[in-house]
Amino acid sequence: MKKRMERLGDELFQPLAEAEQSRITGGLIKNPPQTYTAITIFETYDPAPDSTRDGDNE
Amino acid sequence: MIPEAGGGGEPVFALFACCIPVKGARRSTLCDVQRGSFQFIPNGLYEILTEHAGKTAAEIKAAYDHEYDEEIDEYLEFLLRHEFGFWCDDPAKFPPLDLTWEAPERITNAILDVDARSDHDYARILAELDDLGCKALEVRCFHGCALAELRAILEAARYGRLRSIDLLVGDGPELTPEALADLAARHGRISSVVVHSAPEARRLPPSRTGVVVEYRTERIDSPSCCGKVHPGYFVVELETFAEGQRHNTCLNRKISVDARGEIRNCPSMARSFGNLRETSLHSALAHRDFAALWSINKDQIDICKDCEFRYLCTDCRAYLKDERDLYSKPSKCAYDPYTAEWRSPAERPAPAGIPKGAPE
Numbered sequence: 127m128k129k130r131m132e133r134l135g136d137e138l139f140q141p142l143a144e145a146e147q148s149r150i151t152g153g154l155i156k157n158p159p160q161t162y163t164a165i166t167i168f169e170t171y172d173p174a175p176d177s178t179r180d181g182d183n184e
Numbered sequence: 185m186i187p188e189a190g191g192g193g194e195p196v197f198a199l200f201a202c203c204i205p206v207k208g209a210r211r212s213t214l215c216d217v218q219r220g221s222f223q224f225i226p227n228g229l230y231e232i233l234t235e236h237a238g239k240t241a242a243e244i245k246a247a248y249d250h251e252y253d254e255e256i257d258e259y260l261e262f263l264l265r266h267e268f269g270f271w272c273d274d275p276a277k278f279p280p281l282d283l284t285w286e287a288p289e290r291i292t293n294a295i296l297d298v299d300a301r302s303d304h305d306y307a308r309i310l311a312e313l314d315d316l317g318c319k320a321l322e323v324r325c326f327h328g329c330a331l332a333e334l335r336a337i338l339e340a341a342r343y344g345r346l347r348s349i350d351l352l353v354g355d356g357p358e359l360t361p362e363a364l365a366d367l368a369a370r371h372g373r374i375s376s377v378v379v380h381s382a383p384e385a386r387r388l389p390p391s392r393t394g395v396v397v398e399y400r401t402e403r404i405d406s407p408s409c410c411g412k413v414h415p416g417y418f419v420v421e422l423e424t425f426a427e428g429q430r431h432n433t434c435l436n437r438k439i440s441v442d443a444r445g446e447i448r449n450c451p452s453m454a455r456s457f458g459n460l461r462e463t464s465l466h467s468a469l470a471h472r473d474f475a476a477l478w479s480i481n482k483d484q485i486d487i488c489k490d491c492e493f494r495y496l497c498t499d500c501r502a503y504l505k506d507e508r509d510l511y512s513k514p515s516k517c518a519y520d521p522y523t524a525e526w527r528s529p530a531e532r533p534a535p536a537g538i539p540k541g542a543p544e
Binding site: 130131132134136138139140141142 | 210211223224225226227228229248252255256258259262415524
């Protein structure tokens with residue numbers, strides 16, 4: 127069956143807001159809930175990595 | 185720009201291989217596993233991208249009797265604007281990604297729980313994990329942790345094969361930002377440090393090592409704090425996406441040791457495969473039932489199989505909506521794919537009230 131073509135401008139298709147991507151952490155706190163934005167660490171986070179250091183041999 | 189209808193050589197729209205549409209009951213996602221992002225798209229666009237793949241714009245419009253020409257133009261412009269695809273003459277030259285997932289390691293990830301009464305032999309545990317090929321370890325200390333204890337764990341991992349260690353530790357007087365930054369600098373395998381039960385929430389700026397140290401006020405004092413499903417925990421990358429096609433994105437190739445030394449699939453699971461005092465991780469892994477849950481994928485789980493997030497979601501098989509049904513939705517997931525709405529757990533509809541079909 128062919129789908130009805132919905133418009134992309136519909137609220138349903140908007141990217142998640144930052145608040146929606148924040149996670150509620152810890153199950154035990156009741157009042158008030160704390161929210162945190164998800165952490166994303168990219169390998170390229172540091173544009174100038176110190177490649178002379180070796181965590182294994184320090 | 186949408187190419188003008190021309191002669192025989194009219195181009196067709198092709199998605200980049202790393203941009204993969206996933207159909208949900210109410211809406212779909214277009215997951216860019218290379219850039220680590222996703223966009224919501226209508227199910228109509230999903231249909232165009234899958235059932236009408238390889239067709240020209242004119243052919244797609246004709247397939248819908250020109251009823252949706254404007255919407256189809258909007259869709260194609262959206263895809264181009266967000267760099268999800270491109271016009272090409274020969275889409276066969278751009279095959280889809282092979283989503284077969286394989287890993288040489290017998291165990292890829294592990295959880296080690298620690299509390300004030302734990303008596304773990306860290307050297308032995310880390311050596312066994314190393315032997316199994318484990319790449320990632322999460323250490324969860326439910327009590328206020330001393331630096332010496334953390335150092336003992338990290339020293340045991342110093343010369344192993346682990347690539348990342350995530351620390352979740354209870355606040356203690358020694359766990360100052362400086363001390364944790366120093367710890368991260370000395371142990372390059374540390375990926376993140378989260379201090380729970382802290383008096384105030386704060387996140388320290390990433391240090392040169394890239395390690396994020398975060399203090400949280402929540403008290404995380406047992407495995408029952410785990411299992412939440414939320415966009416903040418979604419993982420949008422190729423390995424998880426591929427693994428999720430056939431495997432459980434939480435339990436696959438995972439082994440856990442709880443605070444008492446019981447070996448489980450995850451510390452929240454009821455079943456123990458022996459205690460470390462008498463059983464090795466190898467022996468537990470060799471048990472015929474140990475890997476039984478590894479292959480429960482999202483396409484098999486009730487409700488999740490209709491969810492557009494199913495290959496990004498990390499799932500939970502410990503806390504289920506129906507405890508008797510291993511294929512039941514995670515109880516701590518408040519998303520309803522049939523309405524595309526997040527509900528607080530208290531508002532979650534009863535199982536009988538959830539429609540099974542996709543409302544169109």
